[in-house]
Amino acid sequence: MxxxxxxxxxxxxxxxxxxxxxxxxxxxxxxxxxxxxxxxxxxxxxxxxxxxxxxxxxxxxxxxxxxxxxxxxxxxxxxxxxxxxxxxxxxxxxxxxxxxxxxxxxxxxxxxxxxxxxxxxxxxxxxxxxxxxxxxxxxxxxxxxxxxxxxxxxxDQPALIAELVDWARTAGFHVVCAGKGTKYLPVYHASTPDTVWRHYGFSEEQVAGGDFNPQMFNSFLDGTKSALEMAAVANACGLDPAPDGLAFPPCGVDDLPGVLRPREDGGILSRSGTVEVVSSLERDGRPVFRDLRWGVYVTFEAPSDYVRRCFAEYGLKTDSTGRYSAMYKPYHLIGLELGLSVASVVVRGEPTGTTRGFSGDVVATAKRDLSAGERLDGEGGHTVYGRLMPAADSLRAGGLPIGLAHDLVLTRPVAAGRPVSWDDVAFDPDRPAIRFRREMEALFRGEAGG
CATH class of the missing domain: 3.40.50.720 (NAD(P)-binding Rossmann-like Domain)
Structure with a gap:
């Protein structure tokens, strides 16, 4: 049933x-x-x-x-x-x-x-x-x-992305890349709650008339929320973040197969089997044609010439070689769709996506030059944003996760654009969330032999 x-x-x-x-x-x-x-x-x-x-x-x-x-x-x-x-x-x-x-x-x-x-x-x-x-x-x-x-x-987008990845793999396709769309420009990484409404184009009257939390909205704009969601997808689907994190390439739905393929084949990916977020804005601020701002996608590869011909016969959008294609969902309905998880978990005994490993992490990164003695104000704030990193790199660097970068005081300066480490802050190791996270780090570092 x-x-x-x-x-x-x-x-x-x-x-x-x-x-x-x-x-x-x-x-x-x-x-x-x-x-x-x-x-x-x-x-x-x-x-x-x-x-x-x-x-x-x-x-x-x-x-x-x-x-x-x-x-x-x-x-x-x-x-x-x-x-x-x-x-x-x-x-x-x-x-x-x-x-x-x-x-x-x-x-x-x-x-x-x-x-x-x-x-x-x-x-x-x-x-x-x-x-x-x-x-x-x-x-x-x-x-x-x-x-x-x-x-x-x-x-929410991670569950919908995990569903597309599962669809592709169950159909026998190799997943090249999976992710979502968002509104992005490089300058947004430095956005703060004081500048967020200007970037969104909201007037003072609009903000005054609604239930708007500037720090929460800013976490979507400055790249933090995208990094969190792609870490969740990477950890659920066995995909690896790129060494340099998210690139946010401008890309519409028709261009997904050509952009989100490996560099050796003409795309922007450092490797196959990764996650990426596409921007609904060109770098000069113009809107991308047929953008995927509210949606999710997966790109996959034809395993044979026969399958590549099938792609063409059934009208799939592909790259210029016909080898790479994409499937996408243009919208997500947030909590309106949540009942599917509740039902699936209880009546089918199946999660709608679940974390299985630790391949992606989100590290607090300085929005500007930060001084010793400054207090971090967390996700969407004035001091740091979250950058996606391979978990192995984060563990080696002792990266401070963005989820704990709130109300911690810097013990030394951190330059703009640099990740913040555990060694850069004073913290209470007995705080429950910190203790649990440090336990996780020790567990996975030990399993990796580090």
């Missing part, structure tokens, strides 16, 4: 998939808007540091008041309503919850929630790509040890 049929059967049997959601921000709200419309799926609990914000969120997306009126998780289980709480630990430990959706966006908090969920036998759908890029390889091992699943969030 299909996923929807399996869910419908559970609904008829009175045994819906019971979900706990942590974080009622934009992604969480988009999922919550669709949850009640999906037979066989019951959002039993929502945890948010500000329960009133969560109540306002569900009211804004159209929930009737009685849907979120449960006074306890047990009551929610009996009545089919939803319990809203500030206690995420109680939700992850709650009897009857099948799967936890972690949608906070805070990497340290995400690690804590995931480990607590594993300890209580709960599957985790990790919306929090910041947590996955920071420690996903070790989180995935902890989930396996606990006998539960750790999954990417369908609707």
């Amino acid at each position: 299909s996923l929807s049929q399996k869910l419908a059967a559970r609904a008829e049997a009175g045994n819906p998939v019971r979900v706990g959601v942590i974080g009622a921000g934009k992604f969480g709200s988009m999922f919550l808007s669709q949850g009640p419309r999906t037979p066989g799926l019951h959002v039993a609990g929502i945890a948010d540091l500000d329960p009133e914000r969560a109540r306002q969120a569900v009211a804004r997306i159209g929930w009737p008041a009685e849907r979120s009126s449960a006074r306890s998780l047990a009551e929610a289980m009996r009545t089919g309503a939803t319990f809203i709480t500030e206690d995420a630990a109680a939700l992850t430990a709650g009897d009857g919850i099948d799967v936890i959706v972690e949608a906070t966006g805070n990497p340290g908090v995400g690690i804590r929630h995931a480990l607590h969920a594993f300890a209580h036998g709960k599957h985790v759908v990790m919306v929090n790509v910041e947590a996955d890029a920071l420690a996903g390889p070790l989180l995935a091992r902890r989930a396996a040890e606990a006998g539960v699943l750790y999954s990417f969030a369908y609707g």
